[in-house]
Amino acid sequence: MSDDVLSIIPNDPQWQPNRDAVDRVIALVEDLTPGVTDGVDVEIDVTWHDVVTAVDCGENLERIGCPLCQAAIDTEWWGDLLEAHCDDGFTTLAVEVPCCGGSTTLDVLDYDWPCGFARFEIAIWNPERLWFSEDELTALADRLGHPVKQIRAHV
Secondary structure, eight states: OOOEEEEEEESSTTOOOOHHHHHHHHHHHHHHOOOOTTSOOOEEEEEEEEEEEEEOOBTTOOEEEOTTTOOEEOHHHHHHHHHHTTTTOBSOOEEEOTTTOOEEEGGGSEEESOOEEEEEEEEEESOSSSOOOHHHHHHHHHHHTSOEEEEEEEO
8 A cells, every 4th residue: 555645844854943842833733634535544653853855745746857957867876865865865966967967956956846944844654635825835844944845645
């Protein structure tokens, strides 16, 4: 069986909230994702990572583009990179892209389905919705105390 995960992460990969802010935002997440029709609550996982961790879109990833030369970057390169850092995370997001050999950072690559990097994540498993609206993201950011973005993974 496969799962869908809608994750909310801070725009700044290094930023982490305090627990009071998380309690406020979780209450809103629960209101925005009330569960499935048979009364089962959605599962919400909150994680503080020690190091920056990739939050990718799983099987939803269609393309990665280079911000320097606009060429497509092989998704196999991306998969190998994630595998290499799955246990220890990322101490830096700096990378030399394989297409043109230029230096950039992983968080500015052009991901077709959004991907991100974070030391904090709220993951909503199998939500009965595709995305949060811009207004909902703003409300979540206000409660968390930091701008956020969303990543939808199919795993």
